[in-house]
Amino acid sequence: MILLNKSKLENSALIEEADSLKSAGFIGKEQLDFIKKELLVLNNHKNILVRLGFFLLGSFLYSSLCGVVSLLGLSGMDESWKIFPYLFAIIGVVGSEILTKQDYHHHGLDDAFILGLQLNIGFAVGVSTDGDNILAITIAVTIVSLIAYLRYVHLLSALVFYLAFTATLGYAIFDFLEAGQAILPFFMMLYSIGTYYFCRRIISKLEEPFYYNGLLLIKNLSLILLYFSGNYLVVREFSASLADTYYEISPEIPFAFFFWIFTFGIPVLYLVFALKNKDRIMLWISFAAIAFSFYSFRFYYSVLPIEVALTLGGLVLFAIVFLAIKKLKHKEAGVTFKPDRISNSTAFLNAEALIIASTFGMKPEVKAPESPMEFGGGGFSGGGSDGNF
Numbered sequence: 507m508i509l510l511n512k513s514k515l516e517n518s519a520l521i522e523e524a525d526s527l528k529s530a531g532f533i534g535k536e537q538l539d540f541i542k543k544e545l546l547v548l549n550n551h552k553n554i555l556v557r558l559g560f561f562l563l564g565s566f567l568y569s570s571l572c573g574v575v576s577l578l579g580l581s582g583m584d585e586s587w588k589i590f591p592y593l594f595a596i597i598g599v600v601g602s603e604i605l606t607k608q609d610y611h612h613h614g615l616d617d618a619f620i621l622g623l624q625l626n627i628g629f630a631v632g633v634s635t636d637g638d639n640i641l642a643i644t645i646a647v648t649i650v651s652l653i654a655y656l657r658y659v660h661l662l663s664a665l666v667f668y669l670a671f672t673a674t675l676g677y678a679i680f681d682f683l684e685a686g687q688a689i690l691p692f693f694m695m696l697y698s699i700g701t702y703y704f705c706r707r708i709i710s711k712l713e714e715p716f717y718y719n720g721l722l723l724i725k726n727l728s729l730i731l732l733y734f735s736g737n738y739l740v741v742r743e744f745s746a747s748l749a750d751t752y753y754e755i756s757p758e759i760p761f762a763f764f765f766w767i768f769t770f771g772i773p774v775l776y777l778v779f780a781l782k783n784k785d786r787i788m789l790w791i792s793f794a795a796i797a798f799s800f801y802s803f804r805f806y807y808s809v810l811p812i813e814v815a816l817t818l819g820g821l822v823l824f825a826i827v828f829l830a831i832k833k834l835k836h837k838e839a840g841v842t843f844k845p846d847r848i849s850n851s852t853a854f855l856n857a858e859a860l861i862i863a864s865t866f867g868m869k870p871e872v873k874a875p876e877s878p879m880e881f882g883g884g885g886f887s888g889g890g891s892d893g894n895f
Contacts (some may be wrong), residue, residue, distance in 0.1 A: 508716065515548060565622070572590075575590070591627075624663065651666040651667035669746075695735045697737055698732035699728075699732060740805075
């Protein structure tokens with residue numbers, strides 16, 4: 507299923523881990539340079555600005571090809587113009603296949619064609635259904651983005667897949683169930699929890715590391731979805747917009763007390779589990795969720811003027827950070843304020859292989875030249891195989 511060269515894909519991962527080991531001081535610059543010289547890797551860019559520049563260039567190339575196809579078909583255009591989005595999607599498929607076979611991966615050019623393919627598939631289905639069937643569009647994008655992720659190991663396609671699949675389930679619940687609007691928040695809670703534990707289980711049994719980042723992304727997105735599924739502000743305003751009863755103030759929702767507890771309880775649980783399991787991404791999500799929880803409360807209940815609330819909030823955060831630093835700055839293990847020697851915890855998995863390879867060389871084993879000194883067949887007595895010296 508994977509179109510990329512698996513050996514080069516593994517080498518690219520090893521190079522990233524070697525960079526992490528170099529930054530942490532475990533290997534020297536000479537070893538890192540030797541590793542980069544000996545390993546054949548994919549054509550990619552780690553610099554986000556360079557990658558964005560190539561993405562814009564790829565988007566211009568993609569749109570130019572689509573423009574040429576459009577001009578060639580203008581003469582006979584009537585109702586057949588609806589076929590053009592499918593032709594644009596085919597251009598995206600061809601471009602993605604060619605660039606991937608030429609070892610472009612997370613380069614920018616390949617991003618433009620892979621994402622353009624998914625966009626045009628959604629647009630094509632939307633045009634075919636006159637824009638009336640949103641569920642068909644989300645299903646099409648879900649399938650195409652999943653295939654793109656599995657075939658091209660494209661991380662952004664994993665993001666598109668999870669968002670499209672979530673939208674598909676949401677629209678299906680809302681359209682086909684009579685009480686869909688009432689149960690939608692609770693369904694999304696269960697769905698996000700199931701996604702989190704499913705991804706966690708798959709990661710623990712993952713044999714090929716190529717899909718690790720995509721599963722990790724979906725797992726963390728499920729945490730964000732779980733919080734927003736029960737956030738009071740999101741549930742209340744979204745329910746009002748779906749019910750067409752939104753005026754200046756949205757109406758109160760049932761089980762408001764439960765959603766207020768959920769709004770402030772989930773970020774605290776995230777914080778506790780993040781500190782317990784040393785999960786940095788969950789820790790960041792918990793901080794962002796706590797901030798949004800206070801925003802949700804202040805959206806409906808303005809206790810203090812905005813400038814006073816910001817000042818007091820800043821003082822509280824400063825006090826918390828100061829006390830945390832003072833308590834953790836001398837700890838050597840666990841949760842500590844000391845800087846990490848290495849930011850990527852998975853780099854240690856291949857540290858031994860990298861150091862050994864850079865020390866003893868990575869070239870294929872070759873047959874040693876024959877020695878000019880002849881030896882007989884060895885025996886237990888020190889003589890030759892025939893028992894003579």
